[in-house]
Amino acid sequence: MESQSGPQKPKAYHHGDLRNALIHAGLELLAEGGAQELDLRKVARRAGVSHAAPYRHFADKQALIAAITEEGFHWLAERIETALREVAVEPFEQLVGIALAYVHFAQEHTWLMREMFSGLTIERETFESLHTASKTVYRLYTDVIRRGQESGKFVTGDPAALAGVFWSVLHGLAILIIEKQMRPYTDGPEGTERVTRYTIESLYGGFARR
Amino acid sequence: MESQSGPQKPKAYHHGDLRNALIHAGLELLAEGGAQELDLRKVARRAGVSHAAPYRHFADKQALIAAITEEGFHWLAERIETALREVAVEPFEQLVGIALAYVHFAQEHTWLMREMFSGLTIERETFESLHTASKTVYRLYTDVIRRGQESGKFVTGDPAALAGVFWSVLHGLAILIIEKQMRPYTDGPEGTERVTRYTIESLYGGFARR
DNA sequence: ACCTGAACACCGTTCAAGT
DNA sequence: ACCTGAACACCGTTCAAGT
Numbered sequence: 001m002e003s004q005s006g007p008q009k010p011k012a013y014h015h016g017d018l019r020n021a022l023i024h025a026g027l028e029l030l031a032e033g034g035a036q037e038l039d040l041r042k043v044a045r046r047a048g049v050s051h052a053a054p055y056r057h058f059a060d061k062q063a064l065i066a067a068i069t070e071e072g073f074h075w076l077a078e079r080i081e082t083a084l085r086e087v088a089v090e091p092f093e094q095l096v097g098i099a100l101a102y103v104h105f106a107q108e109h110t111w112l113m114r115e116m117f118s119g120l121t122i123e124r125e126t127f128e129s130l131h132t133a134s135k136t137v138y139r140l141y142t143d144v145i146r147r148g149q150e151s152g153k154f155v156t157g158d159p160a161a162l163a164g165v166f167w168s169v170l171h172g173l174a175i176l177i178i179e180k181q182m183r184p185y186t187d188g189p190e191g192t193e194r195v196t197r198y199t200i201e202s203l204y205g206g207f208a209r210r
Numbered sequence: 211m212e213s214q215s216g217p218q219k220p221k222a223y224h225h226g227d228l229r230n231a232l233i234h235a236g237l238e239l240l241a242e243g244g245a246q247e248l249d250l251r252k253v254a255r256r257a258g259v260s261h262a263a264p265y266r267h268f269a270d271k272q273a274l275i276a277a278i279t280e281e282g283f284h285w286l287a288e289r290i291e292t293a294l295r296e297v298a299v300e301p302f303e304q305l306v307g308i309a310l311a312y313v314h315f316a317q318e319h320t321w322l323m324r325e326m327f328s329g330l331t332i333e334r335e336t337f338e339s340l341h342t343a344s345k346t347v348y349r350l351y352t353d354v355i356r357r358g359q360e361s362g363k364f365v366t367g368d369p370a371a372l373a374g375v376f377w378s379v380l381h382g383l384a385i386l387i388i389e390k391q392m393r394p395y396t397d398g399p400e401g402t403e404r405v406t407r408y409t410i411e412s413l414y415g416g417f418a419r420r
Numbered sequence: 421a422c423c424t425g426a427a428c429a430c431c432g433t434t435c436a437a438g439t
Numbered sequence: 440a441c442c443t444g445a446a447c448a449c450c451g452t453t454c455a456a457g458t
Contacts, residue, residue, distance in 0.1 A: 035330045050443050118328035119389050120245045155419050164392055165412040172382025179329050182374055202375045206416025209365050260424050
């Protein structure tokens with residue numbers, strides 16, 4: 001009906017790729033306005049289709065959000081891989097590199113990060129692909145731990161178990177930073193970097209005095 | 211109108227304490243059915259008032275959830291204080307005690323924990339009391355760290371900063387456990403306890419080989 | 421002061437119908 | 440096969456009115 005040629009893309013926009021268009025419209029809305037803006041009707045509107053069209057590609061809202069967070073896990077994995085390439089091969093520096101990548105990701109994609117880990121809106125169990133995506137990230141930590149052990153710098157033990165400990169630190173730090181619980185330590189320029197490095201140093205050296 | 215005398219409390223139920231009744235109705239609904247069940251109309255129904263009544267006590271849904279999570283922070287603080295009293299005074303064991311209390315709390319009050327930290331539904335900034343409540347918990351860690359330092363067992367440094375590191379580990383671990391990211395390590399009886407203790411041991415000893 | 425009932429806007433979801 | 444428009448149930452919020 002509307003014969004305007006405004007900001008809308010041409011009618012044949014989704015050459016069968018509406019699914020992808022919806023995911024990216026959702027990512028945009030989430031980044032712009034938070035969880036509140038992530039509603040199915042707005043997503044459809046932004047993708048240029050009717051509010052019923054998404055149901056051709058997603059069973060329900062949860063399924064769309066699952067697809068969105070899956071994309072988030074891919075982004076996170078890429079971010080960490082890039083960081084690992086740009087940082088020294090020294091194992092400790094690799095841990096710091098991962099940590100900074102993780103925390104920066106959380107700060108740059110706060111709402112996405114919340115959706116990825118809150119457990120509030122999607123039931124992980126239902127979406128197997130999400131599980132796979134997060135395992136990919138987990139493997140990155142494990143590899144670094146293993147290399148650190150091989151070079152004799154890290155303590156011995158099951159690398160995957162140690163990676164779990166590392167992930168806990170990373171994740172807790174990232175969440176507490178974005179939820180403003182690490183103030184005033186994160187204040188000022190380079191505040192985030194300082195706190196992150198300090199955290200990994202503390203983990204590396206341990207709490208025990210010797 | 212309804213003249214049934216069923217499970218409802220008598221009419222004069224809220225002797226001016228509707229506010230509290232709403233908070234506890236909300237806590238119940240959250241525990242029973244998760245975030246989805248936490249809706250204002252259901253909360254009002256459970257408290258035995260009309261759906262408009264909550265607006266006498268809370269500006270909006272967010273304000274009610276803020277009050278609910280504030281109660282969560284009080285529970286968490288009590289849980290940790292109790293654990294600290296029941297555990298040995300040896301500093302390392304106190305860290306383990308806090309960690310177990312935190313993780314168990316997360317497992318027993320999963321939905322509440324998610325609301326407390328997800329950042330998805332309430333904007334912390336708006337509710338100053340929430341900030342105060344979480345600081346109370348933070349102080350518990352700091353005290354233990356300080357005592358550990360005084361007894362010469364822990365490394366030196368700003369106790370509050372070290373407490374931040376400790377909280378990161380705790381929180382990351384709790385979240386990753388309830389979001390099922392620590393499988394298969396948490397499987398089996400005592401799985402949670404084993405993983406938690408292992409995590410605190412790793413933090414205590416550090417990742418660096420010596 | 422505190423609560424109710426009706427009303428409004430908006431969202432998730434469904435479905436018969438269109439091309 | 441893919442999308443639309445109308446319709447339904449339900450929720451957050453407001454407001455005039457009741458005691």
